[in-house]
Amino acid sequence: MTSAWLLQSHYHQQFIQYKINTLHEKNEIKQQYLESITSQTNQQLQMLAQKVSELQAQSNRLNSLGERIIDKSNLPKAEFELENTEEQVTEETPVTETEDTSAYLAIDHPELSPLVNQVSMLEQQYKNNENLFQQLEITFNNLHLIDELFISGRPVPYKGSWISSSFGTRTDPFTGRLRRHKGVDIAGYTGMPIMATAAGVVTISEARSGYGYLVEINHGSGFMTRYAHASDIVVSVGDVVEKGQQVAVMGTTGRSTGPHVHYEVLKNGQQIDPNYYIQRISS
Secondary structure, three states, X not given: OHHHHHHHHHHHHHHHHHHHHHHHHHHHHXXXXXXXXXXXXXXXXHHHHHHHHHHHHHHXXXXXXXXXXXXXXXXXXXXHOOOOOOOOOOOOOOOOOOOOOHHHHOOOOXXXXXXXXXXXXXXXXXXXXXXXXXXXXXXXXXXXXXXXXXXXXXXXXXXXXXEEEOOEEEEOOOOOOEEEEOOEEEEOOOOOEEEOOOOEEEEEEEEEOOOEEEEEEEEEOOEEEEEEEEEEEXXXXXXXXXXXXXXXXXXXXXXXXXXXXXXXEEEOOEEEOOXXXXXXXXX
């Protein structure tokens, strides 16, 4: 009986020790698993935080693009305000794993799934908006360029100026004989600014016989404009001028009877009636 009791006691202690060891092993496995989950979760949170920072940078770029488009288009600012999509993101919303998002989507935690979905949707939305804004900016740049090259309006301010001689045959003020007038004379006062009627490159900036101080601008597509009888010139040959930029000062140099600008429009080297271009509205 004593031997049996000792044997039973020995195995009972071994069994208890076995259960204790097993419990320790399970606790260690749980601890390792928890540490692994915590590490993975922290990594994913760091990646999400980095992605949110990148999205903020994208948002700033989009705002800058929007401001440039507003300046060029004169459209209401509200038309380009960035807003989140009205469609609510749910857990069932599919997430497209792109090259940028696959890294932090590789770890799957149900608790973070809604946040991952929202970040992915925002990323795609910002990319779509950025592409749209870039296309809009290119379009407005092209429209602005077309408008700049569109010859229109008077080369001097309307207030204080008037057309004193039209294009075509007229009586020469010096000889009294009929003579072809190859431009339009717009009278004003000495010192009135003379402005380019379209963007282009200055090809002449000097005194010419009969013209006095003359500025000629090449606008491309075979079109040029000339501004004559100036008292002073403020541009040089090779300068790129914008539409409405001052190129000279009104005077009465050359073959002139008073302060005015002799304005010519040339197409393929031939003077044409500038009156059409003076009257037409900017594009």
